[in-house]
Amino acid sequence: MNKLLIALGLAATVALVGCAKEKAPETGATTGEHLENAAAQAAHDAKDATHEAATATATAVDNAAQATENAAHNVATATENAADATVQAAKDATAATAGAVEQGAANVKEKAQQ
Template sequence: MNKLLAAAGLAATVALVGCNKDKAPETGATTGEHIENAASQASHDIKNAAEHAASETEAAADKTAAKIDAAADEAAAKTEAAAHNAKEATKNAAADAAAAIEKSAADVKEKAQQ
């Protein structure tokens, strides 16, 4: 962006000085050639800036997608672990209930035999 502003400033300065078609002694280029070169450079700078922005946007999107995938994987793993824990808790509760029923039945049988 700074290059674009510098190029625009250069073009404006040259335009204010005037479109002198005589050869400038320092470079041998005419003012028109300087303006064309500045415009060409500004065009290249804009193209490069747009490509850089597109690249940065794509990298950010890829990074975001990777984070979303990792979060989904983590959520799936935690859900699976919770389901396993719930299954184990249910199995243990059923075993405890069966043991309690068996003990009660044994107690009733023992009392009945007395």
């Protein structure tokens, strides 16, 4: 039984070694050329990634600037509205005070005439 297992193991080994001896397709390039091509591709990929990051950063800065401008405009509008409301409240208070003074004077005059 051991001899059969050894024979099967040897047959499997020979089959695997035979399969492993298939030649890879020849590109005609040396190892150095492959390395140079890989380095050039890596440099190109890094350049693309840097450009994409710069574009994304510029877009984010533009969006932040626009949001800041919108917020400043909203604050200015709210401040203007608050100032208008304050002026109107002051006018209303002055009119109410003047009305009360006139009514008080009219009451005094009426009592004086009686």
